[in-house]
Amino acid sequence: MSSEVVSEVQVSLKELPMDSWMDHLPCALWDVPLRNLAIPGSHNAITYCLDRSDRSPVDLTQPDLLQKLDKYMKPLIRPFVYKWAVTQEATVKEQLDCGVRYLDLRIAHRPNDTSTDLYFYHGVYTTLTVEEVVTLRNLWSLGYQVIVSYEHSMVSLYSDLWPHIPYWWANKCKAEALIEEFEHRKQHGRPGGFFVTGINLTEDLKYICSHPTESLKDLVMSTYPALLSWVRGQSPGSDSRSLNIIAGDFVSESHFVPTVIALNQHLVHCTGPCDVSRGN
Numbered sequence: 001m002s003s004e005v006v007s008e009v010q011v012s013l014k015e016l017p018m019d020s021w022m023d024h025l026p027c028a029l030w031d032v033p034l035r036n037l038a039i040p041g042s043h044n045a046i047t048y049c050l051d052r053s054d055r056s057p058v059d060l061t062q063p064d065l066l067q068k069l070d071k072y073m074k075p076l077i078r079p080f081v082y083k084w085a086v087t088q089e090a091t092v093k094e095q096l097d098c099g100v101r102y103l104d105l106r107i108a109h110r111p112n113d114t115s116t117d118l119y120f121y122h123g124v125y126t127t128l129t130v131e132e133v134v135t136l137r138n139l140w141s142l143g144y145q146v147i148v149s150y151e152h153s154m155v156s157l158y159s160d161l162w163p164h165i166p167y168w169w170a171n172k173c174k175a176e177a178l179i180e181e182f183e184h185r186k187q188h189g190r191p192g193g194f195f196v197t198g199i200n201l202t203e204d205l206k207y208i209c210s211h212p213t214e215s216l217k218d219l220v221m222s223t224y225p226a227l228l229s230w231v232r233g234q235s236p237g238s239d240s241r242s243l244n245i246i247a248g249d250f251v252s253e254s255h256f257v258p259t260v261i262a263l264n265q266h267l268v269h270c271t272g273p274c275d276v277s278r279g280n
Helices: 063-072 074-085 094-099 136-141 153-157 175-186 205-210 216-231 257-261
Strands: 039-041 107-110 118-122 124-129 166-167 195-199 245-248
Touching: 039 257, 074 118, 074 195, 107 166, 124 205, 124 245, 175 216
Parallel strands: 039 245, 166 195, 195 245
Antiparallel strands: 107 118, 118 124
């Protein structure tokens, strides 16, 4: 097929089909490195299936105090753990279908488990094991392309794994404080490759105790207007203050994904005519 040069059409990227938005990006963006695109991500992507039975202990990254309280006061403590541990209610497939293209996964062996099974975790462990999730081999056989970044020194032993992708985590429970932290980090420039800006709020024990009837979802949904207002003011690209992957909580329940994708409109405006040919 012969090449045809056309002028770039003004496209509202929010109107792209979310399940295949990358396929439908304007041709002016086809050669933009992925590290310079705005890509929506999911923080703690597999928390929709946390184990609500007593079989799962509190994960070992939790404070010692919480682990002790859970051991001796489980009926009282567990409801609070679940309310503040669930960050996504949609399955991985549903998240991908809504436009997410980065998944944050935490993997570990469950304490006192005699099997070799690995689970996902956040607060407690999941009912779903890692082996029950879609595998790389299956995705590759279907023609999908997947990048796996692993935060561990053993990554150097496996050619299929990419090194750790930096994750900007503000560790704040208020939207204003989170935004202030990220604006401060932007002053020092972005990493050179892929990196994640996590607009996920982090509650502390004091906040949980002072909001006994609330949940993480209540906190997230109440602050999304302020957070997305800040996101709309950001730009992707190679500039030192630009953002790349932006990850959030409850990504299928808000305008988070289309808001992030729409940031790529900034890059369309910076380009001219393009060749729409994708092959012979």
